Amino acid sequence: MKLTLKIWRQENAKTKGKMVTYEMSDLSQDMSFLEMLDVLNQSLAIKGERVIEFDHDCREGICGQCSLVINGQAHGPESHYTTCQTHLRSFKDGDTLYIEPFRANSFPVIRDLKVDRSSMDKIIQAGGYISSFTGMAPEANAIPIHHDIAESAFDSAACIGCGACVATCKNSSAALFVSAKISHLAKLPQGKVEREERVQWMINAHDEEGFGSCTNTGACAMVCPQEVQLIDITRMNFEYNRALCHSKE
Numbered sequence: 001m002k003l004t005l006k007i008w009r010q011e012n013a014k015t016k017g018k019m020v021t022y023e024m025s026d027l028s029q030d031m032s033f034l035e036m037l038d039v040l041n042q043s044l045a046i047k048g049e050r051v052i053e054f055d056h057d058c059r060e061g062i063c064g065q066c067s068l069v070i071n072g073q074a075h076g077p078e079s080h081y082t083t084c085q086t087h088l089r090s091f092k093d094g095d096t097l098y099i100e101p102f103r104a105n106s107f108p109v110i111r112d113l114k115v116d117r118s119s120m121d122k123i124i125q126a127g128g129y130i131s132s133f134t135g136m137a138p139e140a141n142a143i144p145i146h147h148d149i150a151e152s153a154f155d156s157a158a159c160i161g162c163g164a165c166v167a168t169c170k171n172s173s174a175a176l177f178v179s180a181k182i183s184h185l186a187k188l189p190q191g192k193v194e195r196e197e198r199v200q201w202m203i204n205a206h207d208e209e210g211f212g213s214c215t216n217t218g219a220c221a222m223v224c225p226q227e228v229q230l231i232d233i234t235r236m237n238f239e240y241n242r243a244l245c246h247s248k249e
Contacts, residue, residue: 001027001088004096005040007052013108013116019098029089033076034059034066036088054113059084061225064160067167068113069100074164074223082162082225102167106174106210117163119209120177124161126205127198128181130190143189156184158226165220165228171212176220178206179236180228186239196243203240 002025010017022040031039034056041051057065066083070076076086091097099113107115159180166174182199185191191198214233221230 001025001029001093003027003036003088003091003094006096006098007113008100009052009112010109012111017109017112027088029087031088032059032084033068033070033086033088034084052113053111055115056084061085062160064162064225067102067115067117067163069102069167071098074102074167075162075225079222080225080227082160085225102163104163104166104172104211106172107163107166115163117161119211120161120163120166120174122209123174123178123202123205124181127194127201128185129194130185131193132190145188149187153184153187156180156187156228156232159184159224159228160226162225164223164225166211168219168223169212169215170217170219171215173214173220174206174211175214175233175236176224176228176230178202179232182239183232183235186235195239196246199236199239199243203236 002023005022005024006019007022008017009020024036024040027036027039034054037052037054044051055065055067057063059066061082061084064082066075068075068083070083070086075081075083077090078086101107101109101113101115102117106119107117110116157180159177161177163174163177165176166172169175182202185198186195218230221228
């Protein structure tokens with residue numbers, strides 16, 4: 001299998017980048033996308049050239065570290081996949097692939113395909129936690145929670161914070177990410193203590209970090225690897241308006 005790769009190369013956030021073309025051959029269609037980049041980097045290292053930097057960790061679609069835009073689509077052509085779950089069988093022999101980093105003002109380029117997503121960490125630090133006593137874990141059945149509520153909270157908590165929603169949104173909004181983190185705690189009794197403060201703290205942090213407003217187009221949910229639903233954004237808006245109303249009482 002042969003592929004032509006046009007990869008974004010950039011020394012750092014302050015320098016201009018450009019697309020560099022690499023020709024790849026003798027590739028197996030069963031290779032994962034990141035394995036192909038490993039092969040390319042190995043060949044560059046042998047030639048004494050600087051390897052291509054990109055984010056990765058678990059390579060199992062769990063950690064959310066892989067963050068590539070492939071042919072204009074965050075994570076690649078497969079629906080609800082991460083980059084590391086994408087295999088070369090998703091492409092045709094002889095295809096030309098354009099590989100870029102997630103692009104957003106809140107995701108400055110560190111080098112090549114690697115971006116700084118610490119802005120999302122700051123949103124979590126602003127309110128993505130609960131009050132809890134330290135020590136041994138509480139008994140699992142101490143607080144009865146209806147199965148449907150637990151399942152709904154788990155669906156929201158499934159967000160891995162990869163940033164694909166931000167890279168896809170034309171306003172670079174992180175509304176889907178923030179709403180998932182707010183929703184999964186708002187649905188559970190453990191999250192009630194900071195309920196009103198949390199939504200305000202996290203939305204304020206979102207805006208302070210330079211993310212844009214929600215476009216209501218739903219593009220974020222279409223590329224989310226964990227299939228987080230737009231209903232979470234609706235819940236976030238409800239929680240925010242609820243908190244504002246209570247603060248005025």
